[in-house]
Amino acid sequence: MRSGAARVAVLGASGFTGGELVRLLAAHPAVELSYLGAKGSVGATLADVHPHLSTLSDLGGRILEPIEPDLVAERAGVALCALPHGASAELAPALLEAGLRVIDLGGDFRLAPGSYPEWYGFEHPAPAWLEKAVYGLPELFAEQVAGAELVANPGCYPTPVVLGLAPLLAAGLVEPGLVFVDGKSGVSGAGKGPSEATSHASTEGSVRPYAAPRHRHTPEMERGIELATGLKVQVAFVPHLVPAVRGVLTTAAARLAEGVTTDDLVDRLREAYAGQPFARVLPPGAHADTKRTRGANLVELEAFADRRSGTAVVVGALDNLVKGAAGQAVQNLNLVLGLDQATALPAVGVYP
Structure with a gap:
């Protein structure tokens, strides 16, 4: 183990x-991956389940272990939980x-206790921890994240919205008031488990809505906006599956205040995210593109005023597996560890 490195468990x-x-963490200068936990793949090596990681000489041969809290607590100081809903x-x-300090990449600590029966189908077993959880959107809540015991990593759709x-x-x-959100996601957002709905035969050449109007990210968008602004909005959200592996694109439409122009919107976003390494605000007339964000911990934001309709x-565009999940979790981890939030994170995508 590297001297002074934080011991981090990846569960899931x-x-x-x-x-x-x-x-992302394999090259992190201040982190030691001390525990790799799994459920269905216990006993397999990391290279068995992720062949593209086999050349990580010190990690590719690591055995995935069962997720046992006592063992994890003995060997780690921070746990990153990338588990199915309800497990965390x-x-x-x-x-x-x-x-331990915990960063949960699922939806288990993003909402108020009363929302879980309606949106996730279970009574939350740890409502006291829900009150302590910090919503981990670093561009808005960095100070709170830095001091948090429990960080709720945001979902891929709510992040750009x-x-x-x-x-x-x-x-x-x-x-x-009312906000309309159209979302589009690649199939990796559905997870690794095979299904007919995400098979090549079903997705090639197909664009279709899913989980509308009850997608679980709907209340998270509303709550995230309220946490950041103190204002309540109502979100009407329709997500779509597109024939791509990575990428999320969201288009949000809301009532424009009187006299506001495209320049006003863009200038405000530029001011809000000046100096933020992972938020790229596009100039007027430029369009967000998921392809430019592939592999990067980056969100592209585009804004314009449609004066005719008010x-x-x-x-917003991002890579759902990076800024929409793992990259944002590492960004939060950096803050929790007192490091520069950009440590070990790519801000430039793989293109073309």
């Missing part, structure tokens, strides 16, 4: 997001009570 290391966490709600309290709308709502450039439109 066999999934797409878990693999991205390992890829059961696991995280034991880790937290053992003194909240980052795009919060500064505009706070400045009075956009009116609170609508503010904010478009």
Whole structure:
């Protein structure tokens, strides 16, 4: 173990997001991956489940271990949980009570307790920890994240929506009320498990909505905006699956305040994210593109005023596995460890 390195456990290391966490953290100068936990792939090596990571000489041969809280607590100081919905709600309290700091990449700590039966189908088993969890959107809540025991890593769709709308709502450039959000995601957002719906035969050449109007990111968008601005909005969200592996694009439309122009919207976003390494605000007339964000911990934001209809439109693009999941978790980890938030994170995508 490197002297002074933080001991970090990745729980759910066999999934797409878990693999991205390992890829990003393998080169982190202040982190030692001390525990790789999994469920269905226990006993396999990291290279077995992620062949592209086999050349990580000190990690490719590591055996994926069962997720046992006592063992994790003995060998790690921070746990990154990339687990199915509901799993972290059961696991995280034991880790937290053992003194670990936890960053949860699922949806188990993003909402208020009363929202879980309606949106996730279960009564939350640890409501006291929900009150302590910090919503981990670093561009808006960096100070709170730095001191948090428990960080709720945001979802891939809410990240661009909240980052795009919060500064505009706070400045009075956009009116609170009803917000329409159209979302498009590549199939990796559905996870690694095979299904007919995400098979090549079903997705090639197909663009189709799914989970509308009850997608679980809907209340998270509303809550994220309220946490950032103190304002309540109501979100009508329709996500779509597109024939790509990575990438999320969101288009949010809200009521434009009187007299506001495209330049006003863009200038406000530039001011809000000046100096932020992972938020790229595009100039007027330029369009956000998921392809430019591939592999990078980056969100592109585009905004314009449709004066004819009185609508503010904010478009966001990101890589759902990086800024929409693992990269943002590493960004939060850096803050929790007292490091520069950009440590070990790529801000430039792979193109073309």
